[in-house]
Amino acid sequence: MYDVIVVGLGGMGGAIAYHLARRGRRVLGLDRLAPPHDAGSSHGKSRIIRQAYYEDPAYVPLVLRAYELWEALERDSGETLLVKTGGLMIGAPDSPIVAGSTESARRHGLKYRMLSPEDVGRWFPAFRLEPHEVAVYEEEAGVLFPERAVAAHLRLARAAGAELRLDEPVESWVAGSDSVSVRTPAGRYRAERLVLAAGAWNPRLLGGAFPLEVERQVSLWFRPAERPEWFEENLPVFIWDRGPEPALYGLPALEGEGVKVGLHHGGQVGDPDRLPRQVTEDDVEPVRRLLARRMPLLDPEPVQASVCLYTNTPDRHFLVGTHPDHPAVVLAAGFSGHGFKFCPAIGEAVADLIEGKARRDLALFDPGRFRAGSGRA
Ligand SMILES: Cc1cc2nc3c(=O)[nH]c(=O)nc-3n(C[C@H](O)[C@H](O)[C@H](O)COP(=O)(O)OP(=O)(O)OC[C@H]3O[C@@H](n4cnc5c(N)ncnc54)[C@H](O)[C@@H]3O)c2cc1C
Known part of the structure; x- marks a missing residue:
């Protein structure tokens, strides 16, 4: 018992x-x-952690506690589990990701900066924003292993x-x-x-x-074709709002692995033991097209790929x-x-x-x- x-x-x-x-x-x-x-x-290999939570401000106290507990786990295990890289939430000013992040930050007194496309070009030249887009920058965001x-x-x-x-x-x-x-x-x-x-x-x-639904998700790793220093420690984690299309997210090339990129949702739904585990050109092509415009210095051929599962509530x-x-x-x-x-x-x-x-x-x-x-x- x-x-x-x-x-x-x-x-x-x-x-x-x-x-x-x-x-x-x-x-x-x-x-x-x-x-x-x-x-x-x-x-x-990596997961985003961030505080200005666009999904709902109610998550903020829980994520702040998670930061404390990740640190405690690092101490107790002797492992590096969290690296702060900063984070960019990119999109139109009234998009759910940008507006939701600023709302959470404002309500919980989190530090953030609103960046114009020119600011992003200066500080994080790996990214190409559209003229109508902005980015919410938060310093505390980072990567978990x-x-x-x-x-x-x-x-x-x-x-x-x-x-x-x-x-x-x-x-x-x-x-x-x-x-x-x-x-x-x-x-x-x-x-x-x-x-x-x-x-x-x-x-x-x-x-x-x-009402739970299991969704197939693909992660792809791309190496920089030029200026590798823009894609390593200097690259913040990012989530890019694309209106009704699935958001594009990514994490820096921290351990020489390439920049990891994926689309948030929009994958095939099904039984976890039957969803395809192979990554095909149909998975790669839409991401490659997006990167050509938004992060054009990444080499278009992914060097690694992986399938992972979301379990979604409505x-x-x-x-x-x-x-x-x-x-x-x-x-x-x-x-x-x-x-x-x-x-x-x-x-x-x-x-x-x-x-x-x-x-x-x-x-x-x-x-x-x-x-x-x-x-x-
Ligand atoms: C591609 C991808 C990117 C993501 N990015 C992020 C991110 O950047 N930031 C973030 O916060 N979250 C992210 N997530 C979400 C996050 O990773 C998940 O929410 C989290 O890992 C879920 O953990 P879990 O314990 O529910 O599932 P799992 O870690 O999969 O654990 C479930 C365990 O249950 C076991 N199990 C299943 N059936 C049985 C059974 N009958 N008996 C005994 N054991 C069983 C399985 O073997 C498995 O080990 C991402 C997820 C994916 C797929």
Whole structure:
């Protein structure tokens, strides 16, 4: 009998297992594979972290806490997990990304600067903005290293006493009001509480009870054809609003890997075990065309490519909280392509929730919002 079983030990589950174990909880963590791996949502070498959160100002306190916890994890693990590069949110002044970032910054008193196309050309000459575009610059934005971070959480969770069983998939779960049990090919385990943090496989484990959709996403790495110094430490992370088209985002070439670029959403939706894992010319061509105009000094041939999965909710806000039908089950799901930066803060918030001393307002992520009659369904 355990206090808590955590299903899925990727970005979120690893952080949750760590925060529970360090508080003395008897934790069993199970994963169908051996994280960090490249089959889910937490691979691809880099992730953006930023504070002026255009998606909703309500994320800002959580991301500020995440910065503190990433730093603590760096201290405890002895690893470099976060490098601040600055960040540019680019688009028309009234676009959701530019207007949303400034609104979050203003409401939470975050430092930012509004840059004209000429300012960007002077400071960050890798980018070519259109005359009508502007950029919100925030100094605190940067890059996280996801595989290293997942490994650090798991190593420290084990050191704090968590039992982590890898390559052991959870096939089914049953929950009563004050206990749960899960079945794997190796047997049955019981606990007081269950956390479902299975990323792109959460929809399957949840039996379709929530409107979650798994989306294929492609990351591409491009090397500079000229002026490599413009694309390394001097290149901020960026997200480029393109109106109704998927935003273009990118991260600097920090470890000699090339600049990583992707389109946020707009990918094929389907079953995580059936979505194509190969990258084809159809994936590359639209990105290459965009870069020719917006970052013309990048060589048009990608040097690396990777497929990764988003798990989206209809409103693109997370699904974190107690399962509305099962009080012993907590969901950490639906991170909609922007969850990684929050991993340690979600780990802490879920541990708080399980201990019944919630410090954070998680109303935006309430799993009950998709139920008829919730007012937000
Ligand atoms: C291309 C791409 C770019 C992104 N960029 C950013 C970014 O810049 N910034 C940002 O903040 N976020 C970003 N994200 C989003 C972020 O990476 C995800 O929100 C986050 O990694 C989700 O973590 P997770 O723990 O939910 O999933 P995962 O890390 O995939 O973990 C789920 C785990 O559950 C396991 N599992 C599944 N089924 C079972 C089962 N039945 N039994 C046991 N274990 C099971 C899996 O093996 C896996 O290890 C990006 C995502 C992608 C795909």
